[in-house]
Amino acid sequence: MTQKKSTPLLKSGRKPGPKIACICSVCGDPFEVIPARVRQNGVTPYYCNRTCRSVYLRSRAYDRTEINARFWAKILCGLTPDACWEWLGATYGFGYGHFAYGPRAEPTHTAAHIYSYVLHGGVLTTEKPCVLHACDRPPCANPRHLWAGTQQDNTQDMMSKGRGRYIVRHGSAHAEAKLTDEQVAIIRAEYVPYKTPLRIFAARFGVTEATIHLVARGKSYRP
Numbered sequence: 121m122t123q124k125k126s127t128p129l130l131k132s133g134r135k136p137g138p139k140i141a142c143i144c145s146v147c148g149d150p151f152e153v154i155p156a157r158v159r160q161n162g163v164t165p166y167y168c169n170r171t172c173r174s175v176y177l178r179s180r181a182y183d184r185t186e187i188n189a190r191f192w193a194k195i196l197c198g199l200t201p202d203a204c205w206e207w208l209g210a211t212y213g214f215g216y217g218h219f220a221y222g223p224r225a226e227p228t229h230t231a232a233h234i235y236s237y238v239l240h241g242g243v244l245t246t247e248k249p250c251v252l253h254a255c256d257r258p259p260c261a262n263p264r265h266l267w268a269g270t271q272q273d274n275t276q277d278m279m280s281k282g283r284g285r286y287i288v289r290h291g292s293a294h295a296e297a298k299l300t301d302e303q304v305a306i307i308r309a310e311y312v313p314y315k316t317p318l319r320i321f322a323a324r325f326g327v328t329e330a331t332i333h334l335v336a337r338g339k340s341y342r343p
């Protein structure tokens with residue numbers, strides 16, 4: 121008389137519950153999983169082991185449909201076609217949207233407005249590698265507001281809109297200026313070379329004699 125094979129118990133002392141049959145989407149082999157691995161919406165796992173999992177995740181990382189879906193999930197379109205598209209995801213230090221795609225180990229990083237420009241048919245060449253904003257709003261990703269240009273175009277556009285990080289300001293507009301335009305005009309009008317002592321103007325305006333000398337000669341505080 122053959123004895124019935126007993127079901128091995130779990131560490132908790134309970135018998136294992138029924139398993140659910142699945143088909144691996146990578147290799148096509150059947151496998152079984154416990155009900156806890158089935159998602160809440162009833163979707164079963166897509167892979168049977170770690171190797172197939174790696175292949176599956178890598179294929180998803182380069183799937184343009186999924187990448188574009190992730191991009192659109194971070195976009196808030198305006199009420200009209202010409203309105204700005206706000207980027208809701210991560211941003212760079214200057215407010216430009218940051219978008220990453222590809223495998224987690226080696227993702228590709230790009231600006232959101234550049235990805236949007238290429239996604240909607242824009243072409244970047246070696247002659248025009250930059251994407252500029254016509255609306256002057258870094259978080260905007262509306263392709264109607266974007267245009268390709270050279271690095272010189274990008275720099276000139278930045279400087280003309282007063283957004284340059286290293287804008288050179290002259291005269292009293294300089295960040296470290298000690299004199300106003302009115303004081304500079306008084307010094308140049310009243311200073312007489314080799315007759316007026318520099319120390320008088322230096323004490324009057326609270327600067328050094330060297331500063332007075334450069335201002336009087338027109339070497340500093342140029343218009």
